[in-house]
Amino acid sequence: MTVSLLAYGAGNIASVRFAFERLGASVELVSTPDAIAAAERLVLPGVGAAGYAMARLRDLGVVEALRAFPRPLLGVCLGQQLLFERSVEDGGAELLGLLPGQVEAITPASDRPVPHMGWSRLTRRVDHPLLAGVEDGAWAYFVHGFVCPDGPATLAAAEYGGPVPAVVADGNRMGCQFHPERSAAAGRRILQNFLELPA
Numbered sequence: 001m002t003v004s005l006l007a008y009g010a011g012n013i014a015s016v017r018f019a020f021e022r023l024g025a026s027v028e029l030v031s032t033p034d035a036i037a038a039a040e041r042l043v044l045p046g047v048g049a050a051g052y053a054m055a056r057l058r059d060l061g062v063v064e065a066l067r068a069f070p071r072p073l074l075g076v077c078l079g080q081q082l083l084f085e086r087s088v089e090d091g092g093a094e095l096l097g098l099l100p101g102q103v104e105a106i107t108p109a110s111d112r113p114v115p116h117m118g119w120s121r122l123t124r125r126v127d128h129p130l131l132a133g134v135e136d137g138a139w140a141y142f143v144h145g146f147v148c149p150d151g152p153a154t155l156a157a158a159e160y161g162g163p164v165p166a167v168v169a170d171g172n173r174m175g176c177q178f179h180p181e182r183s184a185a186a187g188r189r190i191l192q193n194f195l196e197l198p199a
Contacts, residue, residue, distance in 0.1 A: 004039035011045030019181035033065035046078025051090030080175025101149030138186035
């Protein structure tokens with residue numbers, strides 16, 4: 001099984017790559033529209049700010065290739081947020097628009113620092129092949145200060161002053177707000193399930 005990771009200067013490439021390689025996958029780094037179009041399945045990683053990440057995608061000329069990608073696509077952490085239409089981050093950033101809605105800032109509180117950093121439980125809402133074998137209440141590791149809109153695409157949610165869409169999917173477009181490569185058994189199973197999705 002081969003998985004392509006988008007290398008665009010705003011992603012946690014090494015840890016995601018090692019996680020897939022531990023599962024026996026062959027991993028290739030891609031950064032051009034043609035390489036994206038040819039990928040069997042594609043992972044959009046991400047760390048940092050949404051505006052910077054989108055600027056890097058535009059600089060590489062891959063935005064339309066991502067929007068047109070017809071096979072399994074998985075956004076990780078910031079990569080999940082980039083799947084949506086826009087974000088309030090950086091004064092307002094236009095994102096890929098593959099899922100509807102706006103990414104909002106998490107509201108801090110005395111018992112709820114921002115960023116949300118650490119382990120939270122997943123509450124499953126919808127059965128989906130990406131979550132096969134992942135138990136309701138499984139733990140996942142989060143690091144984020146912004147939260148995706150909660151809606152029909154939410155497959156599983158965490159709780160942090162309100163629902164945090166933790167796993168989303170609409171057709172071939174999927175995302176994990178947490179870091180599956182750092183989320184022990186649940187994360188490994190999700191990555192394995194992604195590898196096994198029909199291309």
